[in-house]
Amino acid sequence: DIQMTQSPSSLSASVGDRVTITCRASQSIANYLNWYRQKPGKAPNLLIYAASSLQSGVPSRFSGSGSGTDFTLTISSLQPEDFATYYCQQSYSTLWTFGQGTKVEIK
Amino acid sequence: EVQLVESGGGLVQPGGSLRLSCAVSGFTVSSNYMSWVRQAPGKGLEWVSVIYSGGSTYYADSVKGRFTISRDNSQSTLYLQMNSLRAEDTAVYYCARALFRLGITQFDCWGQGTLVTVSS
Numbered sequence: 001d002i003q004m005t006q007s008p009s010s011l012s013a014s015v016g017d018r019v020t021i022t023c024r025a026s027q028s029i030a031n032y033l034n035w036y037r038q039k040p041g042k043a044p045n046l047l048i049y050a051a052s053s054l055q056s057g058v059p060s061r062f063s064g065s066g067s068g069t070d071f072t073l074t075i076s077s078l079q080p081e082d083f084a085t086y087y088c089q090q091s092y093s094t095l096w097t098f099g100q101g102t103k104v105e106i107k
Numbered sequence: 108e109v110q111l112v113e114s115g116g117g118l119v120q121p122g123g124s125l126r127l128s129c130a131v132s133g134f135t136v137s138s139n140y141m142s143w144v145r146q147a148p149g150k151g152l153e154w155v156s157v158i159y160s161g162g163s164t165y166y167a168d169s170v171k172g173r174f175t176i177s178r179d180n181s182q183s184t185l186y187l188q189m190n191s192l193r194a195e196d197t198a199v200y201y202c203a204r205a206l207f208r209l210g211i212t213q214f215d216c217w218g219q220g221t222l223v224t225v226s227s
Contacts, residue, residue: 001168031211032211034211034213034214036152036214038152043201043217043218043219043220044152044201044214044217045217046213046214046215049208049209049211049213049215050208050209050210050211050213053209055215085151087151087152089152089154089213089214091205091211091212091213092211094165095154095165095167095168096142096154096157096212097154098151098152098153098154099151100151101151101152
């Protein structure tokens with residue numbers, strides 16, 4: 001199975017901060033990488049697909065980059081609703097896998 | 108409006124069985140890839156299974172041989188039959204559409220989840 005490793009596991013930030021989360025795959029996955037945000041008690045929602053494409057309806061402060069094994073999710077200006085947990089997910093192999101999550105907390 | 112509504116969760120003893128359902132509206136189940144994703148209490152997301160539009164199915168190693176994904180096209184419903192349940196299967200189970208776009212799949216629609224608790 002392809003392992004996905006996110007860093008950091010958690011971070012503290014303030015409203016308006018620029019935040020970067022990284023995701024590393026255990027083997028090359030081209031651009032088969034998606035990002036999700038999950039608020040407490042809610043289902044996840046799709047932010048970025050195919051590494052860098054913004055899902056319809058998602059604010060433009062979210063962006064994604066990378067290919068191969070290393071990927072990045074950037075929030076350009078953190079908003080109150082962005083304090084949540086973020087997951088990367090690969091769909092390169094037949095068996096899909098998620099990263100362990102990055103929790104973004106209020107500083 | 109797209110909607111996915113899970114049901115069937117509950118308390119079951121170790122070794123028992125349970126069948127989850129996901130009622131879909133707003134799109135055609137048979138024309139899409141449909142998946143189950145679970146989340147143990149306080150833990151991260153774990154992909155469980157997928158059924159492709161052509162009917163092929165795949166499972167995570169942790170559930171292979173114990174869980175079966177299926178669909179009823181006439182009822183627009185996705186199922187997950189769970190047998191030989193273990194304590195580590197305790198989780199909220201989400202159904203999700205795995206949209207195939209730009210050559211890759213992503214989970215673009217999710218249900219609200221149903222809780223399965225395996226305990227004696």
